[in-house]
Amino acid sequence: DRHGAAAGLTQGWHLSHTTRQNIRNSELAPLGMRAWQIKDELRQGARKPYKELIDVSSADPHRAGVKPLSFVRQVLAVCYYPQLAKSDKLPADVRQRAQRLLGTCAGGSAGSYCPAGGIPEIIDIVCEFISRRDDGVPSYPENIFITSGAQRAFVEILNILVNTLRSPITGVLTPCPSYPPGNMAVVMLGGAVVPYYLDEEQGWELKIDELHRALESAKGVCDPTVLYVINPGNPTGHVQSRKSIEEVIRFASEKRLFLMVDEVYQDSVFEQESRFVSYKKVLAEMGPPLSHTVEMASFHSVSKGFIGECGLRGGYVELVNVDPSVMRNLYTLMSRDASTTTGQLALDLMINPPQPGDPSYPLTAITLHISDLRVLEVLNSLPGISCQPVKGGGYALPRLHLPPGAIQKAKEVGMLPDYFYCSRLLEETELCVGAGSENGQRESTYHIRYRQSSDEVLRRLTSFHIQFMKDFS
């Protein structure tokens, strides 16, 4: 009986094929953990083909070696230890910003609790930011909640949406490939993941036909109430066109689905033709009745974009057209556990960076390497690997066309084929990339996932891949 509770949790995990895959993989031989091990071995002087481990399996820029922005870190340092403001060593705008931010904290300390929902002055700045971004579409403070990372807000809103006391259980349409913690949150809360497959051949586009199919598939299994969209796509790197967004909104309205839109990569769009446009803006511009009725939550975060501060845990959600009584309940939910002040401060710094004329301007942004386009050219020229154009987001997601020999070998050692490939890659070249099965993929397709990066990554990957294909052909 001791296992009772845990068993209940385990049962929850087994609701969808995709998730089962995710969990099985994470239980097998975590690549990340093995990467840490190799790093230690190298530090202790072990001899390996390459002297340095490169871990690009996660879109965490700092872990991959990107430096934090000085302005952000300077302001935080002064907020933590205000004595620093007395010296002239730090730029004037840093000191002024820290002073302003500390003024928004109770007792003038970054160590006091944030008010429920977030620091009001920072919420106001978020509203201004959203409105500016969306060419004037208004944003209201009462519809914004600042949380310790977008994930926290995502979970809390799902918590409200997923009604486990009803039968059939609540279904959430989720993209495939997807962001694993998003799917895990659905399952953890007792909901059902209903995957809709993104169209790989069309650059991982979201096709409305596929949404219809997914909805059909849910009949008799669960009650789909939520449509979860990630734009720019994670891990796909697809950036939705305005037309596509309009179609999705219309679909959500027609089928009475609550839209949950993860937009944390909105600042990571680098293909010339692509431009990020927010779901809120498109919704507003579609006019009534849709603009007044479609219910939506959109999420942003300090983890990605140009400041990349995953560990600081800052993010927000904006609700649109949500029933006022539900909002009251959400407010109570959000008030139970304060979010970290650091995250709120980082949010202010991200959406309100130094302007021309400020001493700290311009910030040296975490730029994405244009050479990545060349990376894709190279990969596409190799046998057994192909890659869709990456328009934005944090990853490249090349497809592996594995020879039967490799798939067979993988089965023998009890690993999923793409996992097997990644494992070999790690051991032989000290390059750690992610296995596509963690994110979900169509049956019998295999992918690797890695954070767009350097020539060295390409070198190791190419040489390994050529050898691997030779070995198993």
Add this chain to the structure above:
Amino acid sequence: HIIWICDLKTCRPNNADLVLPSRAPRKHVLPFIEGMNGVPHRGKVLTVDNMNPNVKRVEYAVRGPIVQRAVQIEKELKEGVKKPFTEVIKANIGDAHAMGQKPITFLRQVLALCSYPELLNDNKFPEDAKNRAQRILQACGGHSIGAYSASQGIECIRQDVSRYIEKRDGGIPSNPDNIFLSAGASDAITTMLKLQVSGEGRNRTGVMIPIPQYPLYSAALADLGGIQINYYLDEDRCWALDVTELRRAVTAARQHCNPRVLCIINPGNPTGQVQSRQCIEDVIRFAKEEHLFLMADEVYQDNVYAEGCKFHSFKKVLFEMGPEYSSTVEMASFHSTSKCYMGECGFRGGYMEVINLDPEVKAQLIKLVSVRLCPPVTGQALLDLVVNPPQPDEPSYTTFIKERTAVLAALAEKARLTEEVFNTVPGIRCNPVQGAMYTFPCITLPQKAISQAKEKGLAPDMFYCMKLLEEMGICLVPGSGFGQREGTHHFRMTILPPTEKLKIMLDKIREFHQKFTQEFS
């Protein structure tokens, strides 16, 4: 159809279920179209009727309606509205810095160094602070506090926590694999409850919580659909925990649910009592007999003031009771950086140590914490300093000890002062504040006041506290938010304001209580 364009300043939610004068802040939505008789012409996808019903039952008094009214009053004061007071004293929440307590220098120096490592070249920072910062940064991905950490928390910090626990508990071993870092203790408590609540009908998990309790527990149980089993602390014996009462509660509960968990808060919140060693042993014995999982919330472990009182960790007592208990009783103990002498609520640092957890359950726990990615890294760093403070041979030691002692001494003095003043007021009875940061006095309310409160649909102590807020500008939390014996009334007040302000506050409450008693006699 009637089209109601929302006036941003006056928009009111349409539902008539507002019981209190002001509840949540008014929510503004894009203008919505409303049908005749106030029924939305196009039903919402998400309504209070189809949403997760558990959510409706969640309340959290510490930041509840009275606090929202206090915030409103502060706004009004700012706008120049005349009131009988010039500021609102927010003695509702255990937030030391908000009340003027100063952060500990060493902690903030290291955090600044971690945040902007260029400062490591600045000779104004002491060597020990720099060493700590470098050690923490080495353990971070990319040597940055901005990288995600492992979901369970940075490994070397978990090791440091283990060492701290071993030192605190006289050498009893602590395994870093049993340490889970968390975003404050609340995060870990909620996670453990989530892990344990399951079953249907009569087999639904029951969780024993003290009354009065810290309302995080009741809120979490409401959210999870767990069954709340109340056991009453004995107000006449300084809020003592009685095993007879535990037994009564669990026996009654077995009629309708499956009791599996026993939550203890020591030192207590809101009651401040510090459990004796004997009491802790009795509780552990009880937990073993009744096959209950023990959750020991020990976030106030440094906040012990009363003579003759001492903090005993549940783990230490468990292990000193011998292998019959220490190898079988399952337990989680919780600690945090929000209280004690640090008061760093905003950093969300904390941990739990799990003991004798079934390995399969632990595997599920590891999965569960990964859903929230990782605890804030700055909180983890701060926790590392709390468990690894300056040692006697280090440059920051003297200042550190001085600051720490000053904070704890001030709290002890305020605890004593509060008890003294309240017990001079006829109609207020205040138990000694043995520990933690609060006082929870019993207030006698005239029958007329109780009746009027009931007419307004308010708990009598809420009615009392609302009036206190409106007339004196003091924000407390009514006892009904924490639970209390039927027919009794209380309020919770923090002892955190600076001594001078505290004295004023105590005098004002005394004045108010006398006035209130007269007004409703």
